[in-house]
Amino acid sequence: MSLDVPTAEGVANDDTSRGKVPDANARYHVAFYIPSMGVGGAQKVTATIANGLVEAGHRVDIVVSYGGGEFTDALDDAVRVVDLETPRLPFVGVLASVPALRRYLNEEQPDVLIGAMMHANVVSVLADAASGAETTVALTEHNTVGVRHGRKEALTARIAARLYGSADSVIAVSEGVANSIATELGTDPESIAVLYNPIEVDDIAAAATHPIAEQTPAREWLSDPSLRVxxxxxxxxxxxDLPTLLRAFARVHDERPETRLVVAGTGSKRDELESLASSLGIRERVCFPGYVENAYAYMGRADAFVLSSRHEGLPTVLLEALACGLPIASTDCPSGPHEILDGGELGPLVPVGDDEALAEAIGKVLDDPVEDARLHSRAEDFSVQAVTTAYESFVASLVDDR
Structure with missing residues (x-):
C-alpha cells in the first residue's frame, strides 16, 4: 500500500502472547485484529472463525489492544493471543495501537491481517501502511453503510470510508452490506467478499432443549399448550423498532386471544415499551424478562420468532431461530433478512414500520409454519464448517493474488 502515515515509537509496549509455538506446517498465517475479546458479537464471531481455522490446520493469531476478555477463554489452545498492551490515552483510544500493531506486522509477517470491526479497520490500515510487511489486509464490515448513529460513530465511519480503498479487500457479512459498501463508499465490488458470520448449529439446537432458568410468566406461557407464544x-x-412489534401484536391478539409475546433483552427503551404495551391494552399479555441466560431455550418452545428491526447487517438471531427450527416473520430491513429467508420463501418479509403488515405476517406464520427441516437446512449454510471453508478459500485467494 502507498499511504503516507506518520508513526510514533513507544506508544504501545512490545507484543506479548499466551506462549503458543507457531506451527511451521500451517498453510497460512492469519491474524485478526480486534481491540479486545470482551463480550460482544464481533468478539464471538472472531473466536468462532479463529477456532475453525486452527482446526483446519492454519496458524491463527488474535491481536488485541487490551488483554483479557470473556471470549479469550472460548479460544482453542492453538490460537495465539497477542496483547499489544495499548495504553488507554484520552481522545486517542485504540489509535494508540497503531505503532505496536505495525511492529507486530514487521516481526510476524502474517499472510493476512483481518480487521474485525469498524475501529479495528482504521487501526489495521494505518498500521499496515506504516509497516514494511507484505501482509494482505482485509477489513470487516458488519453493518449496512449509511445507518450509523451518533457523532463519534459517524466520524469513525467517515475516516474508515476514506481508508477502505487502501485495503486489499473488504469482508461484508451479507450481500446487502456488500451492496451498501459499493454504492455508498464507491468501493470496487471486485474487492468485496461476502462471508457470513458463523453459528454453532448443533450446539444451538441442543441448547434449545434445556430448561428455562428465569421464573417469569414467559416460562409458564411456553409450557402451556393452549397458548401461542x-x-x-x-x-x-x-x-x-419494538413499538411496531407491540402494535402488530395488539392486532394479532385482538383476533387470537390465545397469543402471548415475550420480548427478551435489555436497553434504554424498556420503560417506554412497557408504557406502550399498557396503553395498547396488552401489558398482561407481554413479558419483558430482561436478560435471559439461554435464549435458545425460549426459541425451542415458542411458536414463532419476530424481527421488527429498522436495519441490521446480518441478524444472528434469525440464524439462531433457524437452527432451532423456529418459524420466522421479519421486516425486510437492510440488510440480511431477505437473503437469510431466501427472499421470503422461508418466512414472510414485510416493510419496515408497517405494523398491519407485520401482524398479517405473524398470522401467516402461526397458521402455516415452514417445516422444521427446511429451516434447519438453511441454518447449515451458516455453520462453522461452511463459514470456515469460505474463509479458507478467501484467504487462499488473497495470498495467491499477491
Missing amino acids: LFTVGRLEAAK
Whole structure:
C-alpha cells in the first residue's frame, strides 16, 4: 500500500502472547485484529472463525489492544493471543495501537491481517501502511453503510470510508452490506467478499432443549399448550423498532386471544415499551424478562420468532431461530433478512414500520409454519464448517493474488 502515515515509537509496549509455538506446517498465517475479546458479537464471531481455522490446520493469531476478555477463554489452545498492551490515552483510544500493531506486522509477517470491526479497520490500515510487511489486509464490515448513529460513530465511519480503498479487500457479512459498501463508499465490488458470520448449529439446537432458568410468566406461557407464544430477543433500542412489534401484536391478539409475546433483552427503551404495551391494552399479555441466560431455550418452545428491526447487517438471531427450527416473520430491513429467508420463501418479509403488515405476517406464520427441516437446512449454510471453508478459500485467494 502507498499511504503516507506518520508513526510514533513507544506508544504501545512490545507484543506479548499466551506462549503458543507457531506451527511451521500451517498453510497460512492469519491474524485478526480486534481491540479486545470482551463480550460482544464481533468478539464471538472472531473466536468462532479463529477456532475453525486452527482446526483446519492454519496458524491463527488474535491481536488485541487490551488483554483479557470473556471470549479469550472460548479460544482453542492453538490460537495465539497477542496483547499489544495499548495504553488507554484520552481522545486517542485504540489509535494508540497503531505503532505496536505495525511492529507486530514487521516481526510476524502474517499472510493476512483481518480487521474485525469498524475501529479495528482504521487501526489495521494505518498500521499496515506504516509497516514494511507484505501482509494482505482485509477489513470487516458488519453493518449496512449509511445507518450509523451518533457523532463519534459517524466520524469513525467517515475516516474508515476514506481508508477502505487502501485495503486489499473488504469482508461484508451479507450481500446487502456488500451492496451498501459499493454504492455508498464507491468501493470496487471486485474487492468485496461476502462471508457470513458463523453459528454453532448443533450446539444451538441442543441448547434449545434445556430448561428455562428465569421464573417469569414467559416460562409458564411456553409450557402451556393452549397458548401461542411469539418471541424476540435483542437490545431494547430504537433500531429494533419494538413499538411496531407491540402494535402488530395488539392486532394479532385482538383476533387470537390465545397469543402471548415475550420480548427478551435489555436497553434504554424498556420503560417506554412497557408504557406502550399498557396503553395498547396488552401489558398482561407481554413479558419483558430482561436478560435471559439461554435464549435458545425460549426459541425451542415458542411458536414463532419476530424481527421488527429498522436495519441490521446480518441478524444472528434469525440464524439462531433457524437452527432451532423456529418459524420466522421479519421486516425486510437492510440488510440480511431477505437473503437469510431466501427472499421470503422461508418466512414472510414485510416493510419496515408497517405494523398491519407485520401482524398479517405473524398470522401467516402461526397458521402455516415452514417445516422444521427446511429451516434447519438453511441454518447449515451458516455453520462453522461452511463459514470456515469460505474463509479458507478467501484467504487462499488473497495470498495467491499477491
